[in-house]
Amino acid sequence: MSGHGHHLTEEEAAAIFEPPAWDERYSGAEQIWSGNPNPQLVAEVAGLTPGTALDVGCGEGGDVIWLARQGWRVTGADFSANGLARAARHAEEAGVADRTDWWQVDARTFTADGRSYDLVTSHFLHPPDGGMVEVTRRLAEAVAPGGHLLVVGHAPHEAFSHLTASQSGAMFVAEELLPGLPDGFEALVVEQRPRTVTRDGVTVGIHDSTLLARRTS
DSSP states (O other), X not given: OOOOSSOOOHHHHHHTTSHHHHHHHTTSSSOOSOOSOOHHHHHHHTTSOOOEEEEETOTXXXXXXXXXXXXXXXXXXXXXXXXXXXXXXXXXXXXXXXXXXXXXXXXXXXXXTTOOEEEEXXXXXXXXXXXXXXXXXXXXXXXXXXXXXXXXXXXXXXXXXXXXXXXXXXXXXXXXXXXXXXXXXXXEEEEEEEEEEEETTEEEEEEEEEEXXXXXX
16 A cells, blocks of 8 residues: 555556556565564464464565464465565575465455464455455455454555545545454454554654454354
């Protein structure tokens, strides 16, 4: 959900929701993300007993690598083949390749197909037109009984005023995702958590919309 140094047109913004734009973005030599785990993942998962995990929208694999280092067996999923290849290289370099595997899939059409995980997580995945509610429902299907679902995204904020209407509309607050939780899930955290980020040398406060739920049956 970042711009390319200028204000995008709606046509350009629509393109960045699709795999080719991310394949292009991940095709260069430069690392896009910090490689550090997302803070809400660390906050919520540090106290859980490691098991199997699925990270959807894993990008360059920062969260996958962190989870693997904590003892999880992790599948990183993304719709960008280039992103997955880069994530696999990073996992190899980090010495956790034996605890990771990779799955090319679009979250918008994701189906569990009988797979289940103790933890299913997604960070800053922002499909357009309120699509994250449906994605949440799809991700929940992959959570094993007793397991957890963690979905984190950008809350609407004036710091994102440079984005197009479709980009801004893809943001959400945590409670908007609750209709995506199937029966048998208990919401444990539904809140917007403040965080500071620095962009172009300017530090601004934003909020991470954070939904943590446990499958009880």
